[in-house]
Each structure stands twice: as structure tokens, then as C-alpha cells.
Amino acid sequence: MAALLDRLQGDLTAARKAQDKSLTLVLGTTIAEARNREIELRRELVDDDVVDVVRKAIKRRREAVEMYDKAGRADLAEKERAEGTMLERYLPAQVDDAELRAAVRAAIQGGATNIGAVMGKVMPQFKGRAEGGTINAIAREELARQSTG
Incomplete structure (x- = not known):
């Protein structure tokens, strides 16, 4: 149990x-x-x-x-x-944004070019330790930065 x-x-x-x-x-x-x-x-x-x-x-x-x-x-x-x-208080400790951002950047460098691909690579790493909405927002920021930069 x-x-x-x-x-x-x-x-x-x-x-x-x-x-x-x-x-x-x-x-x-x-x-x-x-x-x-x-x-x-x-x-x-x-x-x-x-x-x-x-x-x-x-x-x-x-x-x-x-x-x-x-x-x-x-x-x-x-x-x-x-x-x-x-x-x-029953949830595991949350991951800080810097760690999430690093994982999102790694996923983008690994070839993930759209939000779905990034989320697919990053979500399993942080299951239960980070909110999907937070990861999504960071992924959108980083993808926007990639397309303008």
C-alpha cells in the first residue's frame, strides 16, 4: 500500500x-x-x-x-x-523554476520545436513535483525566445 x-x-x-x-x-x-x-x-x-x-x-x-x-x-x-x-502538505517538494527552465531548454536543444514536444519531454521528469501550467508557461517563454533570438 x-x-x-x-x-x-x-x-x-x-x-x-x-x-x-x-x-x-x-x-x-x-x-x-x-x-x-x-x-x-x-x-x-x-x-x-x-x-x-x-x-x-x-x-x-x-x-x-x-x-x-x-x-x-x-x-x-x-x-x-x-x-x-x-x-x-501531502505533495512532494516542488521543483524551482530554474530547474524547470533548464529542463525545458534541454528539451528544445534536443530537437523539441513546439509546445507539445517540449511538454512531452519535460512533464515525465517532474511528474508530481511541478504543475503542468508552470511548465507550460516556461516552455512558451523559451520557445518564443528561440524563435525571436
């Missing part, structure tokens, strides 16, 4: 004992989503699978924050923001 899933389960037990309702709800929901993913994949989850589930949960909360902000519901936006922060 995935060590991260064990950690989530242990933290859920601790949150229940501490009667932390919001953390209990967030962790319980995330564990349920992980179990559903396990059924979907028809195999035991590994840490990468659990990281994907956590990442998707955080992404959903960020999208909800945007919608609540647009609707003028600061209270609900803050609740979603707090839940996202609770989940972020």
Missing part, C-alpha cells in the same frame, strides 16, 4: 480524535477519492497515484475559489483556500 495513503489515514484518525471537523472532512473525502481511483485502476495504489488524487483535489478547490471570488462569496472562497492548503 502507498505510504502516502497510510499517512493520510493516520492523519485522519488524529483529526477525528482532535475533533477537527474541517480536516476530518477534507482527509476523509481525499481518502475516498483515492479508494475510488484504486477501484478504477484495479490495482493497489502507489504514491504517485495518491499524489495525483491529492493534486486533483487541490485543483478543484482552486477552481472553486475562483468561482466564489467572482460570485462575491469570500467566506466560501476562504474555506476552499484553507482546504487546499491542508492538502498541499
Whole structure:
């Protein structure tokens, strides 16, 4: 079983004992989503699978924050923001932009001439450690620099 899933389960037990309702709800929901993913994949989850589930949960909360902000519901936006922060501590350490930029440049030098090719080469190197949107933005900058330079 995935060590991260064990950690989530242990933290859920601790949150229940501490009667932390919001953390209990967030962790319980995330564990349920992980179990559903396990059924979907028809195999035991590994840490990468659990990281994907956590990442998707955080992404959903960020999208909800945007919608609540647009609707003028600061209270609900803050609740979603707090839940996202609770989940972020279960993600592996993020890669800094300089390391991403170096990998993108290496992919371009290796013959990747469009955004799809660059993303295809760089994403697998940083799976679970960097956001696709961040890599995409850096790749677009570097490709633009290549075409003008």
C-alpha cells in the first residue's frame, strides 16, 4: 500500500480524535477519492497515484475559489483556500523554476520545436513535483525566445 495513503489515514484518525471537523472532512473525502481511483485502476495504489488524487483535489478547490471570488462569496472562497492548503502538505517538494527552465531548454536543444514536444519531454521528469501550467508557461517563454533570438 502507498505510504502516502497510510499517512493520510493516520492523519485522519488524529483529526477525528482532535475533533477537527474541517480536516476530518477534507482527509476523509481525499481518502475516498483515492479508494475510488484504486477501484478504477484495479490495482493497489502507489504514491504517485495518491499524489495525483491529492493534486486533483487541490485543483478543484482552486477552481472553486475562483468561482466564489467572482460570485462575491469570500467566506466560501476562504474555506476552499484553507482546504487546499491542508492538502498541499501531502505533495512532494516542488521543483524551482530554474530547474524547470533548464529542463525545458534541454528539451528544445534536443530537437523539441513546439509546445507539445517540449511538454512531452519535460512533464515525465517532474511528474508530481511541478504543475503542468508552470511548465507550460516556461516552455512558451523559451520557445518564443528561440524563435525571436
